[in-house]
Amino acid sequence: MSTQPAAKRDERFMARALELARCGLGRTRPNPAVGCVIVHGEQIVAEGFHARAGSDHAEVAALRNLSVPGSECELYVNLEPCSHFNRTPPCTNAVLASGIRRVVIGTIDTNPRVSGRGVTVLREAGIEVVCGVLEQQSRQLNAPFFKHIATGLPFVSVKYAMSLDGKIGTRSGDSAWISGEASRDHVQTLRNTYDAIMVGTTTLKKDDPRLNCRLEAGRDPMRVVLDARLESSPTSRVFDTANASTKILIFAAEGLDAERVAARRGEGVEVALVATDKRGWLDERAVLEALGQRDVLSVLVEGGGALVGSLLERRLVDRVYAFIAPRLIGGADAPSPIAGLGAATMADVIDLEQRQIALLGDDVLIWGDVPNALRDLTPRKPGSP
Numbered sequence: 516m517s518t519q520p521a522a523k524r525d526e527r528f529m530a531r532a533l534e535l536a537r538c539g540l541g542r543t544r545p546n547p548a549v550g551c552v553i554v555h556g557e558q559i560v561a562e563g564f565h566a567r568a569g570s571d572h573a574e575v576a577a578l579r580n581l582s583v584p585g586s587e588c589e590l591y592v593n594l595e596p597c598s599h600f601n602r603t604p605p606c607t608n609a610v611l612a613s614g615i616r617r618v619v620i621g622t623i624d625t626n627p628r629v630s631g632r633g634v635t636v637l638r639e640a641g642i643e644v645v646c647g648v649l650e651q652q653s654r655q656l657n658a659p660f661f662k663h664i665a666t667g668l669p670f671v672s673v674k675y676a677m678s679l680d681g682k683i684g685t686r687s688g689d690s691a692w693i694s695g696e697a698s699r700d701h702v703q704t705l706r707n708t709y710d711a712i713m714v715g716t717t718t719l720k721k722d723d724p725r726l727n728c729r730l731e732a733g734r735d736p737m738r739v740v741l742d743a744r745l746e747s748s749p750t751s752r753v754f755d756t757a758n759a760s761t762k763i764l765i766f767a768a769e770g771l772d773a774e775r776v777a778a779r780r781g782e783g784v785e786v787a788l789v790a791t792d793k794r795g796w797l798d799e800r801a802v803l804e805a806l807g808q809r810d811v812l813s814v815l816v817e818g819g820g821a822l823v824g825s826l827l828e829r830r831l832v833d834r835v836y837a838f839i840a841p842r843l844i845g846g847a848d849a850p851s852p853i854a855g856l857g858a859a860t861m862a863d864v865i866d867l868e869q870r871q872i873a874l875l876g877d878d879v880l881i882w883g884d885v886p887n888a889l890r891d892l893t894p895r896k897p898g899s900p
């Protein structure tokens with residue numbers, strides 16, 4: 516018999532399911548990241564996770580590894596099992612067929628095709644179902660999936676490195692490197708889990724970033740450049756199509772010369788045209804909608820200040836990662852990470868929520884979520900309309 520209170524025991528196994536789910540982050544779009552463990556007594560006897568869209572769902576992957584009778588086991592999964600046919604058959608069928616006696620779920624799937632139905636199907640078959648174990652962590656892990664389901668937009672994170680006095684470069688534009696090696700390594704792990712990386716055209720021209728993921732077992736995100744007038748150089752490193760394993764997408768202004776657009780398309784990059792504002796800048800919401808339509812669930816914006824400022828002003832940013840290096844650059848003309856007008860009074864400033872802090876070498880990383888009504892979705896209770 517377990518000496519742990521039942522709730523703590525459930526949390527322990529759910530924590531492992533969440534750990535497994537993380538292995539799929541950035542690889543499952545348009546699906547969520549899901550992990551599953553099957554428990555016999557106090558032992559985990561089978562594990563699985565959803566590796567990519569079209570492959571086995573986590574429950575099916577774990578059940579495949581099960582070698583003891585399902586009727587003696589409990590199943591832990593961070594997202595409600597699906598009950599509909601899509602690329603793969605319903606997971607509830609596999610759970611029922613296995614004879615599993617108890618199912619513990621992190622959070623309900625807000626996809627309208629599931630949304631409590633998975634729980635209902637299992638309960639109607641006589642299985643004990645517990646919902647909401649490590650619910651906040653389960654919601655956080657799949658925040659991009661939930662936002663995309665609710666709004667059609669990807670989850671947008673902004674990342675920048677700045678000096679202790681809030682500068683992202685010197686007055687002459689020198690910016691390599693502000694943060695230390697541990698911070699730059701951490702950026703690689705972020706790139707590994709985001710579906711796309713986006714930059715403004717000035718950052719592209721000045722920094723010539725590759726925007727790939729250089730981790731050994733990493734994978735490259737889609738690369739997205741906002742270049743309204745299509746003036747970026749085709750020889751920029753980001754357009755190195757010969758070494759690109761994923762799509763390279765340029766957003767440019769509607770009404771550009773068709774031959775110019777066709778020429779860029781001929782270079783192996785995709786060019787999408789969206790509306791512009793009075794300044795000739797691209798409509799950021801239209802950009803994000805177009806990415807959402809391409810099943811991009813998450814975007815990491817890596818500058819520069821003009822693009823980040825513009826996105827924040829329109830409340831299109833969900834999360835901020837600020838890498839702060841203990842160095843002083845100084846100077847009124849040195850750029851800061853967020854341009855645009857900014858807040859007029861302290862009543863208008865943005866207070867990040869769910870804040871976290873980590874030490875990375877000599878740097879400090881602070882990250883947190885921007886209060887955003889679009890993302891603030893309360894999962895529906897099973898069985899409710």
Ligand SMILES: NC(=O)c1ccc[n+]([C@@H]2O[C@H](COP(=O)([O-])OP(=O)(O)OC[C@H]3O[C@@H](n4cnc5c(N)ncnc54)[C@H](OP(=O)(O)O)[C@@H]3O)[C@@H](O)[C@H]2O)c1
Nearest residue numbers: 675676683690715716717718743797818819820821822825
């Ligand atoms: N330390 C860091 O973490 C970090 C990271 C990245 C960049 N940086 C530095 O930041 C500097 C570049 O930043 P920046 O603010 O000058 O430029 P930026 O944000 O990279 O690019 C801004 C330009 O992008 C185009 N654009 C098109 N649509 C836009 C939209 N909706 N919103 C904003 N821009 C749009 C506009 O150019 P057109 O009018 O020509 O279309 C605009 O001038 C560089 O010096 C770079 O080194 C530092």
